[in-house]
Amino acid sequence: MSENIYITYHQNKEIMSAPQGRPSDERWTATDAYTISHLHPSSKPNHAAITAAKEHSEANGLPDIGTNDNAAKMLALQCKFGKVSHALEVGTLGGVTPIWLTTMNPDLRVTTIEYEPKHAKVARENVERAGVADRVDVITGAGLDVLPKLQEQIEKGEKEPLGLTYIDADKGNNWAYFDWAVKLSRPGAVIYVDNVVQGGIIAKEPEDDSWRSRAVMGARKVIENVGKDTRVEALVQQTVGDHSYDGWLMAVVL
Numbered sequence: 490m491s492e493n494i495y496i497t498y499h500q501n502k503e504i505m506s507a508p509q510g511r512p513s514d515e516r517w518t519a520t521d522a523y524t525i526s527h528l529h530p531s532s533k534p535n536h537a538a539i540t541a542a543k544e545h546s547e548a549n550g551l552p553d554i555g556t557n558d559n560a561a562k563m564l565a566l567q568c569k570f571g572k573v574s575h576a577l578e579v580g581t582l583g584g585v586t587p588i589w590l591t592t593m594n595p596d597l598r599v600t601t602i603e604y605e606p607k608h609a610k611v612a613r614e615n616v617e618r619a620g621v622a623d624r625v626d627v628i629t630g631a632g633l634d635v636l637p638k639l640q641e642q643i644e645k646g647e648k649e650p651l652g653l654t655y656i657d658a659d660k661g662n663n664w665a666y667f668d669w670a671v672k673l674s675r676p677g678a679v680i681y682v683d684n685v686v687q688g689g690i691i692a693k694e695p696e697d698d699s700w701r702s703r704a705v706m707g708a709r710k711v712i713e714n715v716g717k718d719t720r721v722e723a724l725v726q727q728t729v730g731d732h733s734y735d736g737w738l739m740a741v742v743l
C-alpha cells in the first residue's frame with residue numbers, strides 16, 4: 490500500500506477546500522456561473538443526473554472538493570473528440586466526473602479508483618441513479634494497489650487500453666499514477682493531472698516539510714519528470730474559476 494495515503498488525502502482536502510492565501514476573484518466565479526448556464530443549461534439531458542449526484546454526495550457528507558463543471562465537461566468532450574472507449578479516474582469522490590463522461594459518451598467505459606469506502610459507496614449509488622452503472626467500474630482501494638490489477642485486466646483483453654486518464658487523488662503519488670497511466674494507455678491517449686498550480690506557489694521549491702509543501706512537491710515532481718519523459722508531450726494550463734486559481738498538466742502519449 491502506498492505510504493501515508495489517508496493523511497495525505499486529508500492534507501489535500503485542506504488545500505482544496507480552504508484555499509487560504511490563494512488568489513480568488515468574484516469575476517472568476519461569476520464567469521463560470523454565466524458561461525456554464527449558457528453552455529450547459531438545465532435542458533441538457535444529463536443536467537438532472539449530475540445535479541442529483543452532487544446533492545446525494547452532499548447529503549451523505551462527502552467533502553466539497555469535486556471537479557468543477559467546466560473541467561468535467563472538458564474531460565467529457567476530450568473523450569468524444571478522441572473517440573475514447575476506456576477512461577481512468579484516480580480519485581472518484583462521489584462519481585460526478587464519471588457521470589459527466591459516460592452520459593456524454595454512450596460507448597465509453599470508465600474505471601475509477603477511490604480509497605475511501607464511504608466515497609466509493611456514494612459514487613456507486615450515484616452512477617446507479619444516473620443509469621450508467623453498467624459502464625462505470627468504481628473500485629475501492631488505494632490507486633497504487635489497484636493499478637496492477639487494471640493492468641492485468643487490460644492485458645487479458647477484459648478492458649481496453651486507456652484513451653484518457655484523470656489523476657485527482659493524493660498529490661504525493663502524482664508521478665507514480667502518471668507513470669502507470671502511460672503504461673496502460675494507447676498511443677494518442679491523453680492524461681490530465683489536476684491541481685498542479687495551487688495558486689501559483691509551485692514555481693518555487695518549498696523550504697519546509699508542511700502538508701502544503703508536500704502537495705507542492707507532488708506537483709513539481711510530476712512536472713519535472715514528465716518534462717524528461719520521451720513517451721509523452723505535455724504542458725501545464727493555468728486555470729481560474731469557482732475553484733480559485735489552479736491548473737492541470739495535460740500530456741499526450743506518443
Ligand SMILES: C[S@@+](CC[C@H](N)C(=O)[O-])C[C@H]1O[C@@H](n2cnc3c(N)ncnc32)[C@H](O)[C@@H]1O
Pocket residue numbers: 491494498505554555556578579580581582583584585586602603604605608630631632633657658659
Ligand atoms: C479531489 S477528490 C476527487 C474528485 C473527483 N475526481 C471529481 O471529479 O469530483 C480526491 C479523492 O481522492 C481520494 N483518494 C485519496 N487518496 C487516494 C488514493 N491513494 N487512492 C485512491 N483515491 C484516493 C479521496 O478519498 C477523494 O475522494
